[in-house]
Amino acid sequence: MQIFKFGGASVKDAEGVKNLAKVLQTVGYKNTLIVVSAMGKTTNALEIVIKNYFENKAELKSALQDVIKYHNNILLDVFDNETHPIFKKVSNLFREIDDFLRTNKSPDYNFVYDQIIGYGELASTTIISAYLEKIGIKNNWTDAREHIKTDNYYRRANVNWEATQQNIASTFNKNRINITQGFLGSDANNFTTTLGREGSDYTAAIYAYCLNAESVTIWKDVPGVLNADPRYFENAQLLHQISYTEAIELTFYGASVIHPKTLQPLQRKEIPLYVKSFLNPENPGTRVGKGITLKPKIPCFIVKKNQVLISLSSLDFSFIVEHNISDIFGLLHLYKMKVDVIQNSAISFSVCIDNIYDNLEKLLQHLKAKFSVTCHENVSLYTIRHYNTTVLKALEEDKTVLLKQLTQETVQIVTIPI
Known part of the structure; x- marks a missing residue:
């Protein structure tokens, strides 16, 4: 089988839905599983619904109505009349x-x-499945929650691989085109769980692993994996091929083109990953595989915005040693902080974190009981793989560097604008 994953940008409107079908018709869709994200910015819109449910009930109905209206407009553009069952x-x-x-x-x-x-994913896949049927592409809509089983770590659930493998092996029909949702799973009580924001890539990898797929293709609005995010860096270049190891390094440091968890299951079964453009589906894009070198060998830039840098020092100038560091990481785990950089000396410890669950104030109060604490919010974390002194100097211009860490292949700096 081949696995195709289409993100929200690829199906943000009626033309996107129609283009998805054109991609299938162009490259072929025999024995294919299609994994689809929510349409456009639907996930963001649903986050507003959830926020209003907890904080602003007066705006709840209006926020949900915005989501409904957005999808209805797409339906009206894709289907002939409102009597269609969709x-x-x-x-x-x-x-x-x-x-x-x-x-x-x-x-x-x-x-x-x-x-x-x-x-968002349930609606997008339902609409796309119906459109494919309308134009003569027979397909089987399937609920990913019935296949992918997880624990109940809501918003970043961990996959139960044994149960997932068993579910897919016993119920999946390989002999036709299938369509399912990215991002979703379910726990032991059949409550919906999610695999983390942008987790649809990971869904594709889970199915690929369990189905022994021959390849996974992620369809993007860029020509493939670039050496930098064009939103933040000029003159980004296409990487024609990268190894699993290099791709894992890039995603670990925050490269957003591939979800960080995607590569491990693919690497274990040596399933190649392709990143291609849904606007130019016949172009080769980027190939990620085993034992291939980075081509071209150029510096790769990653930036993560809105990070938090916390610097700790001991209150009595004693050394920060193993038991202190253990306590610190225990608190980071307790408050669900994603750690991106750590740096320590004899009497200080710095950590750059992603405050995904909005627990920063609780964490700081806990840390202040034991340490002297300095906190910088809204900092930017830059990572350069295969750096040289020229690109590093250019990156540091017009910025105040709060932290810098270098290894042979990678440099990371935490900055604020001057």
């Missing part, structure tokens, strides 16, 4: 959100988040 199917999906919000008793934000957020 209109009722999509309406029923969004009615389920309303029903959940009216009856929910859980105060757990992360649980509520996962029960709501996945309706």
Whole structure:
């Protein structure tokens, strides 16, 4: 089988839905599983719904109506009239959100988040499946939650590989085109879970691993994996090929073109990954595989915005040693902080983190009981793979460097604008 993953940008409007079909017709779709994200910025819009549910009930109905209207506009552009059954199917999906919000008793934000957020993927795959049927591409819509089983770590769930493999092996029909949702799973109680933001790539890799697929292709609005994000860096260049190891390094440091967890299951079975443009599907894009060198061998730039740099020192000028560091990491784990950089000396310890779960104030209060604490919010973390002194000097211009860490192949700097 081959696995195709289409992100939200590829299906943000009616033309995107139609173009997805053109891509299939251009490159072929025999024995293919299509994994699709929510349309456009639907995930962001549903996050506003969830936020209003907890903080601003007066705006809740309006926020949900915006999501419904967005999808209805796409439906009206794709299908001939409102009597098509797809209109009722999509309406029923969004009615389920309303029903959940009216009856929910859980105060757990992360649980509520996962029960709501996945309706973007459920709606997009339902619409795309119906459109493919309309133009004569027979397909099987399947619910990823019935296949991918996880723990109940809501918003960043961990896959139960044994149960997932068993579910896919026992129910999946390999002999036709299938379409399913990225990002979603379910726990032992069949509550919806999610695999982390941008987790649809990971979904594609999970299915590829369990189905022993011959390849995975991620369809993007860029020509492939670039050496830098063109939103932040000028003159970004296409990387024609990279190894699994290099790709894992890039994603670990925050390269957004591939989800960080995607590569491990593919590498274990040596399944090649292609990143291609849905605008030019016949172009070769980037190949990620085993034992291939970075081509071309050029510096690769990664930036993560809105990070937090915390610097700690001991209150009595004693050394920060193993038990202190253990305590610090225990707190980072307790408050679900994603660690991107660490640096320590005899009496100080610095860590750059991603405050995904908005627990920063709780963490700081806990740390201040034991350490002298300095906190810089909204810092930028830059990583350069295969750096040289020229590119490093250019990057540091017009910035105040708060932290710098170099290894033979990689440099990381934490900065604020001057």
